[in-house]
Amino acid sequence: MKVARLALRHRLLLTVLLPVSLLIAAMAGLFLHRGERMTQDAIVERGLAIVSFFAPAAEYGVISGNAGNLNELLGALTELSGVAAVVLYERGGEVIASRGSARLLDPARIKAVREPMRLAQRDSYNGFAAPVMSVPLVVDEVGDPGVAGTPVPVGWVYVELDTSALDAEWRTTMLSTLGLAFVIVLLTALLAVRLANQVGRPVARLVDAVRRIAAGERDVQVSDHAGSEELEELQQGFNSMARSIDSAHKIMQARIDEATARLAYQAMHDPLTSLPNRRAFEQALDEMVATSRRAGDHGALCFIDLDNFKTVNDTVGHAAGDALLRVIADLIRQRLRVGDTVCRIGGDEFAMILRGCTSADAYRIASGLCEAVRDLRFTWEGQAFRVGASIGFAIIDASVGSVADVLRAADHACYVVKREGRGYAMEYQPEPPEGGGPSGRVPV
Numbered sequence: 001m002k003v004a005r006l007a008l009r010h011r012l013l014l015t016v017l018l019p020v021s022l023l024i025a026a027m028a029g030l031f032l033h034r035g036e037r038m039t040q041d042a043i044v045e046r047g048l049a050i051v052s053f054f055a056p057a058a059e060y061g062v063i064s065g066n067a068g069n070l071n072e073l074l075g076a077l078t079e080l081s082g083v084a085a086v087v088l089y090e091r092g093g094e095v096i097a098s099r100g101s102a103r104l105l106d107p108a109r110i111k112a113v114r115e116p117m118r119l120a121q122r123d124s125y126n127g128f129a130a131p132v133m134s135v136p137l138v139v140d141e142v143g144d145p146g147v148a149g150t151p152v153p154v155g156w157v158y159v160e161l162d163t164s165a166l167d168a169e170w171r172t173t174m175l176s177t178l179g180l181a182f183v184i185v186l187l188t189a190l191l192a193v194r195l196a197n198q199v200g201r202p203v204a205r206l207v208d209a210v211r212r213i214a215a216g217e218r219d220v221q222v223s224d225h226a227g228s229e230e231l232e233e234l235q236q237g238f239n240s241m242a243r244s245i246d247s248a249h250k251i252m253q254a255r256i257d258e259a260t261a262r263l264a265y266q267a268m269h270d271p272l273t274s275l276p277n278r279r280a281f282e283q284a285l286d287e288m289v290a291t292s293r294r295a296g297d298h299g300a301l302c303f304i305d306l307d308n309f310k311t312v313n314d315t316v317g318h319a320a321g322d323a324l325l326r327v328i329a330d331l332i333r334q335r336l337r338v339g340d341t342v343c344r345i346g347g348d349e350f351a352m353i354l355r356g357c358t359s360a361d362a363y364r365i366a367s368g369l370c371e372a373v374r375d376l377r378f379t380w381e382g383q384a385f386r387v388g389a390s391i392g393f394a395i396i397d398a399s400v401g402s403v404a405d406v407l408r409a410a411d412h413a414c415y416v417v418k419r420e421g422r423g424y425a426m427e428y429q430p431e432p433p434e435g436g437g438p439s440g441r442v443p444v
């Protein structure tokens with residue numbers, strides 16, 4: 001696992017704990033190693049000091065074989081703390097006196113000892129030996145004794161120390177050291193966890209909040225109890241930034257919704273009269289035709305073309321023509337029933353889709369409208385105008401072939417009205433065969 005991939009909290013823990021633990025382990029190890037060496041050195045020093053003192057003191061007893069003197073010496077030695085056994089050898093390697101039971105003693109090695117030394121060591125026992133040296137008197141050339149010769153070993157002393165008390169003391173020291181090291185590491189770990197939590201958790205909360213915002217979530221806030229002034233400030237800053245983003249997003253969304261609605265409205269409405277435009281008309285007609293085929297619903301499509309509208313434009317101007325178009329749009333709108341639709345599909349052309357009506361209903365409504373337009377007096381700058389409305393309509397029912405058929409039929413009916421007199425309403429009648437009577441004009 002790579003350190004860079006660890007969470008910040010774990011990295012902080014590692015950064016604090018790892019060096020402290022290594023330092024404590026190194027210090028404890030060094031202390032224990034040096035302590036062990038010093039203990040061993042002290043044991044050796046003491047053992048050597050005892051045998052070095054004991055060897056010369058035993059010289060007389062070994063040479064003379066004075067048992068009383070030797071016993072006294074051995075008794076005094078075993079009185080010393082930690083001395084478990086004392087053995088005295090004579091020149092030939094035979095034991096001449098001993099106290100206690102020696103565990104490590106190897107008699108074969110004792111005769112090779114030429115100076116005080118540690119002879120053996122096992123568990124808590126250490127064996128030390130030293131030669132008992134004596135200086136023989138040498139007879140010179142003239143036969144006169146009294147010249148000192150080279151010291152020779154006349155025996156050996158062996159002292160065995162029991163260091164279990166010292167070892168126990170050392171064990172206690174060792175355990176205390178290790179315990180202390182453990183406590184220090186534990187305390188450091190607790191502090192490190194606290195520090196990591198204080199820093200790592202708030203940062204993790206911030207990271208989580210940033211991810212949620214990036215994923216499109218809004219209204220994201222983090223609790224601002226970080227436990228540290230800087231982090232608390234960071235969290236408060238984040239919260240106010242998140243609030244700003246959220247409110248900017250809401251404002252922007254509202255504007256987009258508004259603009260979308262406006263565009264959708266504009267796409268389907270005529271800006272002059274606010275009536276549905278040609279596109280809306282085509283959709284409404286598609287629906288009406290589909291409903292008629294499916295449910296056998298009856299309806300009608302009426303094409304309305306104003307008569308003499310151009311005169312207004314030409315006489316008092318385009319603005320007057322616009323105003324008149326608005327007046328007529330209102331007039332048509334007012335006469336419609338709930339569910340009917342009126343659209344402006346061209347310059348002075350309107351279309352009505354009447355729902356749930358028979359041919360007679362459609363004729364009555366269309367004729368009424370013709371009458372109302374004819375009765376309208378439009379005044380502009382003191383001048384009065386009259387216009388008319390020519391309406392051709394076609395019935396929409398289950399027998400209708402297509403939308404185009406209906407359009408063609410209504411358009412044709414309107415054309416016939418225009419051609420044959422204007423100002424009235426007529427239902428589409430298929431052209432009579434060659435030489436037949438006039439088309440179905442229904443006079444108002």
Ligand SMILES: Nc1nc2c(ncn2[C@@H]2O[C@H](COP(=O)(O)OP(=O)(O)OP(=O)(O)O)[C@@H](O)[C@H]2O)c(=O)[nH]1
Nearest residue numbers: 306307308309310311313318319320321322347348
């Ligand atoms: N003021 C105004 N005039 C328009 C608008 N759109 C088209 N027109 C005009 O409306 C007139 C329509 O032409 P016509 O249908 O031939 O005029 P008309 O006098 O009604 O003719 P007939 O139908 O034969 O009686 C044209 O002069 C167009 O310029 C508009 O939005 N505002």
